[in-house]
Amino acid sequence: xxxxxxxxxxxQIAMLQQMQQQMQTIAAQKxxxxxxxxxxxxxTEELNDVPDDAPVFMSVGTVMMEKxxxxxxxxxxxxxxxxxxxxRSLEKQEGLLSGKFEQLQLQIKQALEGKxxxxx
Numbered sequence: 001x002x003x004x005x006x007x008x009x010x011x012q013i014a015m016l017q018q019m020q021q022q023m024q025t026i027a028a029q030k031x032x033x034x035x036x037x038x039x040x041x042x043x044t045e046e047l048n049d050v051p052d053d054a055p056v057f058m059s060v061g062t063v064m065m066e067k068x069x070x071x072x073x074x075x076x077x078x079x080x081x082x083x084x085x086x087x088r089s090l091e092k093q094e095g096l097l098s099g100k101f102e103q104l105q106l107q108i109k110q111a112l113e114g115k116x117x118x119x120x
Contacts, residue, residue: 009111012104019101023094030090037083044076 005013047056047069057064058072067075 005115006111009108009115012108012111016101016104016108019097019104023097023101026090026094026097030087030094033083033087033090037080037087040076040080040083044073044080047073047076 050056050069052069054069055066056069056072058067058075
């Protein structure tokens, strides 16, 4: 059947598959960042419940180090902001790619319907 398709339509289908893979990659990255944001927010909530003078430990590479609560909170806040910025960027990419995907899908559908009508 693929030999009955024009090279243009075959190319469009290949592009569509590539876009689909890109969208899946973006969705996976976004989910990973969203999970990291949830974890950082949870850690922030827990830290807010401990006294200011309580010992707080933070993972630095493969080592746990004692840090001041305010330092850890600032670090978590910065991490959350950075991740949320990345998520918004991925959402923007996702939206643009989704629009292109739907447009290409429509072009392929029209090309296939036109081929089916001309074959009847």
